[in-house]
Amino acid sequence: MRLSALGGCYQAGQWQFPAAMAPAELAAARQKTIAAKIIAQHNTGTQDQLALHFDALASHDITYVGIVQTAKASGLDHFPIPYILTNCHNSLCAVGGTINADDHRFGLSAAQKYGGIFVPPHLAVIHQYMREMVAGCGKMILGSDSHTRYGALGTLAIGEGGGELVKQLLGQAYELARPEVVAVELSGQPKPGIGPQDVALTLIKAVFAEHFVTNKILEFIGPGIANLPMDFRNGIDVMTTETTCLSSIWQTDDTTRAWLATHGRVQDYHRLAPDPGAYYDRVIQLDLSTVEAMIALPFHPSNAYSIHELNENLDEIIHDVEVAGQSQLSDNLALNLHDHIHNGRLYAQEASIAGCAGGTYGNIHAAASLLAGQDIGPTGCDLSVYPASMPVAAYLMQSGEAKALVDAGAIMKTAFCGPCFGGGETPANGTLAIRHTTRNFVHREGSKPAAGQLASVALMDARSIAASVLNGGAITAGTDVAWQDPHTPPYVFDDRSYHHRVFQGSGQPQVDLPLQLGPNIKPWPELMPLPDQLLLQVASVLTDPVTTTDELIPSGETSSYRSNPELLANFTLSRKDPEYVGRARAVQKGEKLRQAKQQPGLALPITTPMPLGTLIAAQRPGDGSAREQAASCQKVLGGWANVAVGYATKRYRSNLINWGILPLINADFHPAVGDWLQLAALHAFIQGQVPTLNGRLWHAGQWQPVQFTIGPLTAEERAILLAGGLINYNRQERSNAHVANI
The missing domain is CATH 3.40.1060.10 (Aconitase, Domain 2)
Incomplete structure (x- = not known):
């Protein structure tokens, strides 16, 4: 290359x-x-300076409740473009009682009320449905999932936080520099x-x-x-x-x-x-x-090696991966991949072919062509296969390939994204799983390090996974086996399952119908506009070169609480800094006392009353998921700023802005947890009247001057930050429009 x-x-x-x-x-x-x-x-x-309007929107059941609730609070009365609500993340309904199914009922009622499309659970993963039914050449699609990618079908698709979809629902533009x-x-x-x-x-x-x-x-x-x-x-x-x-x-x-x-x-x-x-x-x-046939070892897809290179340098590579992995783990956990080396080979205990990356017909056909007539065995490597949609599953049944997989010992499952984000198929403690899915971030497979649980995931192609499963779990390159027919045969698409189950209400809103609200579906708390001065406690310092959104707000066990902002916020940084929520809650309580003109009950470095909040310091936060909860949870806990060397993705920075959190930049900011940062003249800085934001940091008992930049902001982004977030901004715009019409 x-x-x-x-x-x-x-x-x-x-x-x-x-x-x-x-x-x-x-x-x-x-x-x-x-x-x-x-x-x-x-x-x-x-x-x-682009201002883009998309042809269609897509969300799944971890994100659409918050998006619809936010848009509703901002004046939504109908979906102006096709909006597809899929149900491929909370599909198991196994955690939290009725609340996952309550979200699904909410989604159907929203599609009916506002005129959308609703894809029931287990029918299709979000991106396969969009490929099969919506994407086309020359289109643009915006989705509230980071893997919103339909470029191979000629569609320029972008994964963003929910706030950007709210803007499209309200007729606003997606703004960015070219x-x-x-x-x-x-x-x-x-x-x-x-x-x-x-x-x-x-x-x-x-x-x-x-x-x-x-x-x-x-x-x-x-x-x-x-x-x-x-x-x-x-x-x-x-x-x-x-x-x-x-x-x-x-x-x-x-x-x-x-x-x-x-x-x-x-x-x-x-x-x-x-x-x-x-x-x-x-x-x-x-x-x-x-x-070459590749494997991405824990804990990132970029931590990749050819399988031949791995097998030829096994001890050295695994040692390096364990050392690097340990830096992302707490002291009581260890990445013991060496435990899975036997007779000079690395062995996996569990395998999955699933989701938008692995669950296509081409990948499953390849695995079936190798496994047909074979025997996986009862004590080797378990294999689960998740077709990405029911039409794919139906053709696998019609072609006989599903039976071939089942006969070999694989388990066929429904369209579900769980193996990709820790919402299902969680490996046993201490084991290694190989998966044709999208990510292998730390703990994304569903283990709970706070409870002493840790499993690991390596990413591989379905062909090498099938070869490895046949080899008892020993990591084997797909190129090391004989392929009778490496080509994918013609595929027949039958969409009767969609015709019989998908609600098609696009452009046909039934405005008088109510939204179905379960007891766990709660509105966003009231948010205050950005004060001109703030006193912020450093509630967490993250020193990793990159911090993923899964570390900012875990996936998996939290997915059932996506519709309850206060409950979900309790999981913020729970895997990275378990004390963060307690620190933030203490400052939040102090701010409420201050607003009530009482003593905040905190050891403050100043006597002048001013609004209190918290900030997170990091290196490059925001790699990975588009989930806006990585930002909204900070806001719910009283967060007003992130300070970073840079931001890993545009979508995370956009999420911060849409939730009224300042995405500040300073490469030399090295505070300690518990320090206080005083900021003044914030309005002039956000309005662009001054190029830098001056502050002072209370560190080790003394004040230190510090300066920040914020990077480019559009006029709308400046207004959103000043308003304290997108919800407040849209309320202001709606109020101004009402006054103008009187």
Whole structure:
């Protein structure tokens, strides 16, 4: 693989890397990429400051309740564009009594009341439904899940926090500076036994650590695309989220057209390709024939090695992974991967092929073709297979492949995202699982370190997983087995299960119907506007190079509380800093006493009464999920600011802004937990009247001056921060509109 940070022009398969281009020439060449052409059709802003409006929205049952509640509080009366509510995360309904099913009933009532589409539990994972039924060439889709990626189908899709979907529901724009576009030029053809996860992990390993594509758009071009089936392309595409890019788009061809035709939507096909001379800000060149079978070891998809490299250097690599992993664990836990080495091989005890990355027909067919007629055995490596949708499951039954998998000893399950985020299929304590899913972040598999539980997940392609399962769990490359037929046969899509079960109410709101509210579905607490001065206690200091959203607010066991802001907030940083909630609650109590003109009951470094709150200091927070709860929970606990060297993703920074939390930047800010930060003249800073925010830090018994920046803000983002969050901002806008109409 070759990475070039030099911008280049692409024409007829050839690259030119000019030393310089005139500004007008460069601007025109940038408009020739596929991404730029799609953006131009959805942009009401300028070429440099975008204001985008999407064709459709998508959410699942961890996010849609909060989004609808927020939009309702902001004046929502109908869904202005198609909004698909799926139910693939809280589907088990196994934690918290009735509350998961209550959320599902709420979702159906919202689709009926506001005019949306409701996909019942176990019918499809969110991204497979969107691929099968909605995505098409030239479209833009916004989803409240970080893996919202339909680029292989010609759709520029972005995963964001719920606040950005609320804006679209209220007719507001998605604002951002023009993102750079990075060409991913594919050539060659994958070897038999290589799958999409192998290509994806190769790409992620190459770009993640250097932030090579962070917040940029990946545009896949080149002759190698023609050698990839559609499910293969989809499998690479969905994993681009783990590179920290903003979005992705692919050139389309007859394979794209045939796939859409199979799904009854040939009218959604258009040929997409860059115009001659298209300018790309960076270039990645990948020869698919060089890709090896890969494994991503704990605790990140970028921690990837070829399986051959792992097996040849097993003790050394596992030692390094254990040392690095230990830095993310508490002292009472250890990543003991060496316990799973026997006779010079690393063994897994559990395997899954699931979700938007693994559960496509192409991946499951590959596993079935290897496992057919075989015997997994009762004491080897358990295998669970989750088709990504009921139509995929139906065809697997019709083709006999489901029976072949079951006969071999695999367990067939329904469309469910649990293995991807710790909501199901949790491995036993101390075990290693191999999965064709999206992530292997620390504790994301569902273990509870606070209770002394720790399991580990390694990411692999379905082909290598099948080979490993056949080998008793010994990690085995998919290229090390004989493939009778490495090609995916024609697939027949039958959507009768959707016709019979999906509620199709888009554009047909029934405004008089009530929302069905279960006892756990609570409104957002009242939020105050941003004061002009604040006294903030440092409630947590996170020193890891990157902090994931799963560490900010855990997935898995918390998923049942997504609709109850106060209960959910109690899990904030519970795996990373269990004392954070107690510290934040103490300061929050002090602020309530101050508002009541009583003594706050805190040891404060000043006597002048001013609003109290908390902040979190970190290095690069926000990698991973788009879940807005990573920010909203801080707000519910009285958080007013994050201070970081930088923010891992745009979506996390946007979530902070939409919840009225200041995303401050200072690379030399090194406080201790319990320190106090005094900030003044906040309004002038947020309004852009001054370039830096001056403050002072009470540290080790004395004041220290400190300065912050905040990065670029749109006029709307400034107004949202001043209002104290998106809900307050929309209420103000609605009130102003009402006054103007009187």
